Amino acid sequence: MSMLVPVVLLLLALAGAPLFAIIAASAMWGFWQADVDLQTMAINIYQIAEMPVLVAIPLFTFAGYLLGESKAPQRLVRITDAFLGWMPGGLAVVALTACALFTAFTGASGVTIVALGALLVPALQKAGYPEKFNLGLVTTSGSLGLLFAPSLPLILYGVVAQQMALETPVSIDSLFVAGILPGLLMLVALSLYSAWQSRGMVRETHPFNKKEAWAALKDSAWELPLPVVILGGIYSGYFAVSEAAALTAFYVLVVSVVIRREISLRRLPVVMRDSMKLVGAILLILGVSLASTNYMIDAGIPEQIFNFIQQHISSPITFLLLLTLFLLVLGMMLDIFSAIVIMIPIILPIAVQYGIHPIHLGILFLANMQLGYFTPPVGMNLFIASFRFNKPVMQLYLATIPFFFILLACVLVITFWPWLSLGML
């Protein structure tokens, strides 16, 4: 019986049952076995109302949706083009940078491909890049920027890790700092590949144009303070994450509805509601995972797994290699938010036993998940791109292959070179 329940739950998950129900069921089964009153489920869900940092999640998500619905993506592409378009492989670099920025601010939910892809693919096409390259680039960029503040996965990892009460504290601020170099590594590696791709192409870059740069700056005048104030505020420690989120939501709301009037008052409630559906889906999973995490810790499950693994693996390097393999598969099956709340409570205590720093683990975990977004056959962004650009999924599998291997190399560097994540702390 005790083996049967996990198997049945796994089958239900594969049949498409909502993940929150699966997690809730496993926690309830565990508590039931241990004779704990199931009211504890509600107590755990109510914990959502006891974590101040969670305020950031609805606020950032709303701001991201609003930005995606406004004309901010067009302006973002224009301004990056004006300033980076002169470089070799310029437009591709523009695409990568714009996507990374946009993803960091909108929380990696596939919004980037929908909002920016429609602008970038035709532009790249016109500049003379082959279609295969364009599709691969935009699909890959949909999850680029995950490691930059204030991305939601970084925040969520911090929230979950803080619940574990480890000896080394995991502050969200240090996660934001830790993500910078690994994120830049990915961005630079893809930019170099793009520059190399554009060799021998009819010169598609344009020289730097002062007039256009100034015009683009003026065009984005209302958005420009946002990254400066938010990132500056967070990195200098002047704002807490939740305050930065409040400021962003308020500012974006005023600019896009009152000042620019790109979102009508009639449209606003729809955007609000749609963004909160995603928030609800994430927080519900988080709430029930708080219960399952509590159960697992009480039952000592991470120790049991650790003892089992340790019988076979003693070196941290082998452990990290196997972890990478495991996370790649996991990233294909689970979206990043569920992966964090389900797997981190199990993986983190084990990794700490192998001497891996919790912040390094967070960065390498998210870097792996970023790959999972477009790992065939089921990476979510492959389907979003297939839908958005009206291309068969098969074509996107092929298009993303070179990008996959470049980022895989980056993930390995991030995994085995902890300094990259920890050096700036």
Next chain:
Amino acid sequence: MRNLLKWLYRVEDGLLVALLLAMIVLAGVDILARLALGSGMAWIAPVLRVLVLWIGLLGALVATRSREHIAIDVLSRFAPVPVRTAMHFVAAAFAAFICLALAYYSKNFVQTAYEFGDKAFSDVPAWLLQLIIPITFGLMGLRFTVQAVQALLPSSQKVTA
């Protein structure tokens, strides 16, 4: 019945939007207060935290309407139609069962808080703030039940839940 549903949807959407607006305004006021007075207003922080819970659960309830819960959608993409139907039914029925169970146990939880007269912050009774848990799970349970039944109906007879 149709009208009742429409009315319920309006209430859910309206409440969700109003709470989010309240959150944006209160969080903004809190920062201003901190900048101007040196410290935030004491009652805002706990209200914001409770708003997160309410917005999260209401958002989840609205997401159930349009079947936007996070799920592993691997097999049904490749499964033949009859298998897919069976999978939809089992998945929805299972989710309905779990939600109704959660609603039942959280009702007990709220009842306990009511009987003991627990206070959340200031003088606000805790049960009032917790009430959202059994309500949203109960409605989600009903919604998943309807979806389970619908999975079995021939596609021509499907009505919106």
